[in-house]
Amino acid sequence: xxxxxxxxxxxIDGFIAAPDGTAxxxxxxxxxxxxxxxxxxxxxxxxxxxxxxxxxxxxRHFDTVLMGGATYRLALDEGNTSPxxxxxxxxxxxxxxxxxxxxVEFVATDPLARVRELKAEDGxxxxxxxxxxxxxxLLLPEIDELVTKVxxxxxxxxxPMFATxxxxxxxxxxxxxxxxxxxxxxxxxxxxxx
Numbered sequence: 004x005x006x007x008x009x010x011x012x013x014x015i016d017g018f019i020a021a022p023d024g025t026a027x028x029x030x031x032x033x034x035x036x037x038x039x040x041x042x043x044x045x046x047x048x049x050x051x052x053x054x055x056x057x058x059x060x061x062x063r064h065f066d067t068v069l070m071g072g073a074t075y076r077l078a079l080d081e082g083n084t085s086p087x088x089x090x091x092x093x094x095x096x097x098x099x100x101x102x103x104x105x106x107v108e109f110v111a112t113d114p115l116a117r118v119r120e121l122k123a124e125d126g127x128x129x130x131x132x133x134x135x136x137x138x139x140x141l142l143l144p145e146i147d148e149l150v151t152k153v154x155x156x157x158x159x160x161x162x163p164m165f166a167t168x169x170x171x172x173x174x175x176x177x178x179x180x181x182x183x184x185x186x187x188x189x190x191x192x193x194x195x196x197x
Contacts, residue, residue: 005122006129008064008148009139010046011164015153018161019136024073029154032185039152039189046131048078049088058089065090065131067121071138072096079103090131093117095138114138118145140167147194149175155186 012029013019020026040047040055045062052058068090075094078086084104085092092107095114102109110117121130122145132139132146139146143165151164175192182188 005124005127006147007118007122007132007142007145008129008150009132009142009146010043010150010152011132011134011139012152012154013164014156014158014161016157016159017164018158019134019164020162021158022161024077024135024162028156028158029152030156030185030187032183032187035152035183035185035187035189038181038183043150045087045090046133048083048086050083050086052089062089062128064129066128067091067093067130069118069130069132069138069142070094071135072098074134074138075107087133093121095141114141115145118142136162136164136166140165143167143170143173149190149192151190151192153188153190 011019012026021028040057043064044052044057044060045065047055049058052060068087070086070093072094075086075096078084085106088106093110094102094107095110095117097111100109118130129148132142174195176195177190178193179191180188
């Protein structure tokens with residue numbers, strides 16, 4: 004069974020982006036950037052990998068990426084129709100519309116059912132949930148791991164890490180933590196299942 008990992012940057016008050024979807028307020032640090040590009044190279048968009056000179060780096064954890072419509076829209080607004088060309092790309096959107104790129108599959112049906120199919124595939128690496136908060140809320144029952152990049156900033160409002168109705172606490176266990184010179188921490192949690 005493949006693992007679904009929600010790998011996300013967030014503020015210390017739990018927001019992944021400003022109300023308009025931008026997230027340009029996270030302080031960048033050299034030691035953290037080095038760690039993330041080495042440990043999770045596949046989580047960087049293809050054009051960034053190319054710009055940094057490691058577009059041929061092997062995927063270490065994931066071979067598939069999931070995005071909500073608003074997350075994908077950020078790439079489209081920059082003219083990028085295939086932001087993660089080195090991964091299989093799925094965009095979950097309620098609006099049935101054709102994909103602007105043959106390498107990106109739009110999914111308008113039940114996100115949970117599609118994710119369960121992806122997780123049940125034989126072989127391969129894990130599935131990377133890149134955002135956003137609404138999609139993460141819908142997929143919470145299937146999330147196996149959280150990798151949170153927690154930055155020392157408070158947003159006050161914005162897009163929450165999980166936009167969902169309260170359904171009771173969902174337990175996770177901390178399995179790894181790393182801190183960096185910019186005051187940020189990368190915290191890894193595994194889902195606690197009965």
